[in-house]
């Protein structure tokens with residue numbers, strides 16, 4: 154099979170610390186399963202780069218990256234150096250938008266050996282996917298300010314939903330639900346309060362459902378939906394939400410399964426016209442930088458999603474199993490402090506690399 | 510002291526079932542503490558009313574209600590009869606906006622006797638307030654649709670923040686934090702993704718903080734904030750958020766304390782120019798209507814907030830104590846099924862009424 158070309162962008166903070174382990178584990182898995190992967194490293198899309206060049210990326214970033222199959226991405230953000238909206242809109246959010254990675258896919262799974270903050274849940278009880286619209290919606294760049302600096306000051310930002318944008322993410326979510334045994338899809342809405350875009354979203358969901366009569370569909374307003382994540386997460390199978398709602402749910406979901414530090418995220422351009430991007434859910438975590446404490450599992454699991462995405466199912470399964478076995482074993486000298494251990498980034502990374 | 514004039518609006522569904530117990534408990538408390546309250550009932554602001562009159566309320570609803578000190582409100586919404594955005598924008602959201610109830614105040618407290626869905630938490634561990642902006646922000650009525658019915662269809666809704674609107678809710682939140690022992694305020698933001706309104710919100714928070722140097726301020730993006738609700742809710746004291754973020758957090762918070770069915774909400778016009786509105790957080794719950802199963806505590810606790818708001822502190826404390834004692838006793842024949850009991854609305858309502 155053809156060589157996978159992967160652009161490696163560590164970014165900021167712990168992104169640079171977990172990335173080496175992500176690459177090593179991918180290489181180890183590729184070796185076992187005889188997959189050819191080529192990595193190329195890039196230092197842009199970081200706040201350090203911004204400080205040197207006044208921009209998060211070079212003008213020709215798109216040309217530099219477009220030939221790759223995938224971007225393997227660490228984390229971006231150093232709010233003490235560069236405002237978050239500048240650093241993120243200049244990197245991650247630009248990739249998502251300009252490489253049309255309109256699906257953001259995130260697993261929520263209670264893993265063996267991970268302490269669940271919810272009372273009385275055991276591995277297997279919680280296992281669902283969040284499908285997030287990743288290019289439009291509440292993350293818009295239209296709006297502005299008027300009467301600035303006065304008491305009449307008013308600031309407006311527009312949420313934009315397009316038929317194309319909504320329908321394609323819904324189709325992806327229905328298809329995913331169809332492939333699962335429970336065939337259940339939950340739509341996140343807020344049509345009682347957000348009275349223009351959200352009723353539109355609901356309408357498109359009903360419309361799309363007509364093509365998938367076998368899917369067991371329900372919808373919840375986002376407020377009560379977050380409550381159900383805590384109260385009865387086992388009812389969910391596939392959840393689809395707008396850019397903002399998907400963002401919230403995909404931090405809350407991993408928090409409910411105790412995996413916020415280890416969860417991955419795939420930003421997918423399903424047509425393969427542009428590179429897809431794979432990253433951990435956690436951010437750059439400036440507070441623990443340089444201490445060798447960052448948990449590399451989110452980064453490694455993101456690599457697992459990369460393999461899965463390109464059809465290397467066996468290799469992806471093996472890598473996930475390796476992660477699970479290390480978690481299950483729960484050795485204090487291996488697990489990082491966020492998981493209650495005393496291990497280092499290196500100890501945990503090496504353990505998984507060996508396990509492969 | 511002067512007579513409190515309270516407009517009673519039961520609304521829809523279980524709103525009509527829990528309201529009688531709210532009124533009875535308020536009357537019982539008023540009697541003990543010698544407070545004069547006058548109740549007047551209104552049948553509008555319900556979907557039944559809508560079906561008869563083609564509108565949620567009569568044209569002169571404002572004149573009918575403006576003379577009251579408070580509105581005691583059940584719940585609105587019967588999505589099978591009237592779309593949620595129509596019923597809510599025609600009632601509750603209209604009250605909030607047109608009576609300038611710009612503060613939505615909601616307690617999050619782990620109560621004795623209530624089963625907490627989070628592992629290892631005990632009463633006292635979680636005790637914070639959510640201060641929600643209640644008139645503008647994401648709940649806007651500006652926007653629309655273009656190229657309707659075609660593939661080019663695009664739908665826009667505007668989030669609107671005004672300096673007046675943002676500053677007054679922040680001031681309220683800082684004042685509330687100042688009155689509390691921990692003096693801690695957390696601001697909910699999403700300035701990394703929502704790049705116009707949210708950085709503006711952050712800026713106003715920093716500006717207002719200058720007037721309150723004694724307040725220990727922090728901010729979290731909404732996604733990770735929901736995660737912290739699950740992971741370490743004990744760190745919070747007062748949280749302030751926009752209309753949407755406040756909405757989400759104030760369902761999630763009670764879910765984390767197991768009190769979603771019993772939490773109250775005060776919609777306050779602090780200047781007293783218009784009536785304030787007191788309601789349970791739960792909705793109309795069409796699925797359990799007519800079964801005498803609805804938990805009346807949210808309604809009763811909302812009455813407690815009403816007393817508190819009008820300065821009847823002793824009476825409010827006594828009513829809260831009565832609720833707490835009933836919860837602590839946890840008699841299966843008294844508690845409603847949502848709390849693991851086999852009691853009815855009536856049994857639980859009567860128990861609290863007697864306890865007062």
Ligand SMILES: CC(C)[C@H](C(=O)O)[C@@H](O)C(=O)O
Nearest residue numbers: 345346376597602756774792
């Ligand atoms: C019913 C709905 C419009 C309302 C809101 O979103 O404000 C409710 O969820 C609430 O929190 O009071």
Ligand SMILES: CC(C)[C@H](C(=O)O)[C@@H](O)C(=O)O
Nearest residue numbers: 241246400418436701702732
């Ligand atoms: C960093 C931030 C802009 C980003 C988002 O909001 O999309 C992150 O929270 C995520 O979920 O990938």
